[in-house]
Amino acid sequence: MSDKPLSITRLSLYNLRGKAFRTGALIAVVLVLAFALFSGAVLSASLQNGLNSLKERLGADIAVVPLGYENSYQGIILSGEPVRFYFDRALEQQISKVDGVEQLTSQFYLSTLSADCCSVPVQIIGIDPETDFVTKPWISEVYREELKDRQAIVGADIAAGKDNKLTFYNHEFSVAARLEKTSTGMDNSVFVNIRAVKALAESAKKQGLGTNASVQEADLENSISSVLIKTERGYDTDQVVTNIRREVDGISMVKSKSIFSGFSENLGIIKAFIGIYSAALWILALLILAILFSAIISSRKKEFSVLRIMGTTRVKLVRAVLTEAMLVSIVGSLAGVSLAAVVIFPFSAYIGEQLGLPFLLPDIGGIFVYMISTLVLSSASGPLSAIYAAVKISRAETYITLREGE
Amino acid sequence: MKNRLSSGILFVVLGLLIGVGPRTIFSVCPVGNMPMSCHWSAMAEIGAGMLIALTGALLLLIQNAQIRLGLSFTLFLSGVLALLLPTVLIGMCGSVHMDCNKLTLPALVILSALVIVTSAVNIISLLLNEKRRSGTYVR
Numbered sequence: 001m002s003d004k005p006l007s008i009t010r011l012s013l014y015n016l017r018g019k020a021f022r023t024g025a026l027i028a029v030v031l032v033l034a035f036a037l038f039s040g041a042v043l044s045a046s047l048q049n050g051l052n053s054l055k056e057r058l059g060a061d062i063a064v065v066p067l068g069y070e071n072s073y074q075g076i077i078l079s080g081e082p083v084r085f086y087f088d089r090a091l092e093q094q095i096s097k098v099d100g101v102e103q104l105t106s107q108f109y110l111s112t113l114s115a116d117c118c119s120v121p122v123q124i125i126g127i128d129p130e131t132d133f134v135t136k137p138w139i140s141e142v143y144r145e146e147l148k149d150r151q152a153i154v155g156a157d158i159a160a161g162k163d164n165k166l167t168f169y170n171h172e173f174s175v176a177a178r179l180e181k182t183s184t185g186m187d188n189s190v191f192v193n194i195r196a197v198k199a200l201a202e203s204a205k206k207q208g209l210g211t212n213a214s215v216q217e218a219d220l221e222n223s224i225s226s227v228l229i230k231t232e233r234g235y236d237t238d239q240v241v242t243n244i245r246r247e248v249d250g251i252s253m254v255k256s257k258s259i260f261s262g263f264s265e266n267l268g269i270i271k272a273f274i275g276i277y278s279a280a281l282w283i284l285a286l287l288i289l290a291i292l293f294s295a296i297i298s299s300r301k302k303e304f305s306v307l308r309i310m311g312t313t314r315v316k317l318v319r320a321v322l323t324e325a326m327l328v329s330i331v332g333s334l335a336g337v338s339l340a341a342v343v344i345f346p347f348s349a350y351i352g353e354q355l356g357l358p359f360l361l362p363d364i365g366g367i368f369v370y371m372i373s374t375l376v377l378s379s380a381s382g383p384l385s386a387i388y389a390a391v392k393i394s395r396a397e398t399y400i401t402l403r404e405g406e
Numbered sequence: 407m408k409n410r411l412s413s414g415i416l417f418v419v420l421g422l423l424i425g426v427g428p429r430t431i432f433s434v435c436p437v438g439n440m441p442m443s444c445h446w447s448a449m450a451e452i453g454a455g456m457l458i459a460l461t462g463a464l465l466l467l468i469q470n471a472q473i474r475l476g477l478s479f480t481l482f483l484s485g486v487l488a489l490l491l492p493t494v495l496i497g498m499c500g501s502v503h504m505d506c507n508k509l510t511l512p513a514l515v516i517l518s519a520l521v522i523v524t525s526a527v528n529i530i531s532l533l534l535n536e537k538r539r540s541g542t543y544v545r
Binding site for chain 1: 500501502503507508509512513515516
């Protein structure tokens with residue numbers, strides 16, 4: 001038998017261990033609360049990060065693509081969904097003369113099956129190093145030299161093969177650098193020099209390898225896939241779009257702010273929902289715990305009366321009850337946060353894909369802040385719920401409470 | 407008795423999930439022209455999972471503490487094997503966007519970790535019980 005003194009904490013632990021089912025039920029309530037708070041906070045922050053990342057990487061104000069390919073272009077931006085569409089390079093010259101166009105650059109798209117990947121097509125984006133202003137800021141973070149013809153910059157999710165090389169249509173490219181995770185289409189894209197990708201497409205066309213009608217029929221040397229435009233300061237994007245439509249036929253245009261505003265609205269609604277849901281759940285958990293603690297303390301009146309007779313002060317009695325509540329809350333909070341972490345972090349890629357929105361987990365610092373906030377809020381729920389019942393029982397007349405029901 | 411029942415049932419359930427899960431609930435990529443690494447990992451996990459499930463069933467039935475201690479060590483090592491198969495020994499597909507990497511791999515890692523942790527707790531609990539029974543704690 002242990003001969004350690006019976007402190008408030010030890011007494012509380014014995015009480016909790018003595019009623020395992022009751023203790024388990026209390027822990028379960030706090031666990032659900034902590035799970036919902038932590039997972040809600042991380043999901044909300046991840047969606048916001050994804051949206052910020054998308055906004056930063058949109059780069060161009062307007063994208064000009066062949067007629068009817070607006071959705072395909074959005075697919076490249078958001079998910080790197082491989083596409084191939086082409087139009088005449090001469091349009092670039094026409095567009096450069098339109099009022100309100102400050103800067104423009106062209107890109108060439110080709111999709112392929114990587115030799116080192118299972119069966120997921122990879123988007124190859126050919127950029128013009130002399131005029132590019134969209135991807136250069138991000139590429140220059142990891143690679144500052146000129147991109148040579150047999151070199152590639154890969155997105156975060158592209159799996160490079162042995163010796164850090166990728167093979168497309170029997171042509172080998174060495175991976176010069178890897179971009180950071182962005183939760184946009186950049187993650188699934190490979191960036192090469194526009195000369196190199198055109199040569200690749202021409203080679204693939206001659207070999208009849210994995211190319212579709214759009215590649216087979218196009219005059220690849222004089223084709224581009226898109227023209228990306230930065231508008232002049234002082235010009236409204238919609239006005240520039242109108243100006244371009246007046247001068248150039250047979251094209252579609254995608255405004256970056258349209259892509260962004262759609263997601264921004266959806267995210268606003270989701271964040272509001274998560275916030276309201278979390279607050280409502282916290283209040284509900286407080287009410288449920290208050291009811292449970294009230295019932296538990298009511299059923300233990302004689303026990304508390306005996307403690308009072310043995311010399312326990314009213315303050316110590318309140319402390320004993322609050323310590324039990326705190327222990328239950330701490331265990332429940334830790335379990336809830338751990339469970340949420342096990343569900344969200346390993347499955348974050350799957351969750352992001354199912355949500356259909358840009359999804360980028362917060363950094364370690366952010367996750368730590370959310371974890372501590374959740375632990376504090378959830379741990380406080382027990383003592384806050386129990387305090388009324390604890391003070392009430394401590395004020396009860398000991399003799400009457402002990403003889404109640406006799 | 408209660409601990410033996412609960413731990414035995416838990417290992418049977420975890421073993422079945424590890425063995426059957428990659429083919430059903432969190433399935434790997436479908437087999438195309440050529441089976442990929444994830445297919446072979448799933449096949450290997452059937453073996454590891456069934457080993458865990460059957461050992462868990464033995465844990466339910468056998469009362470002898472020494473034998474249960476041995477079975478717990480077996481479960482621990484089987485859990486380690488189940489963890490290594492899809493991560494190191496065989497692996498999954500190269501692309502992070504394939505279902506095997508998004509769903510199957512995290513699920514197998516979590517389930518294997520649960521087997522490892524639970525069997526470790528079981529080992530410690532059995533060793534402590536053995537010490538108590540042998541009278542080491544009596545003053």
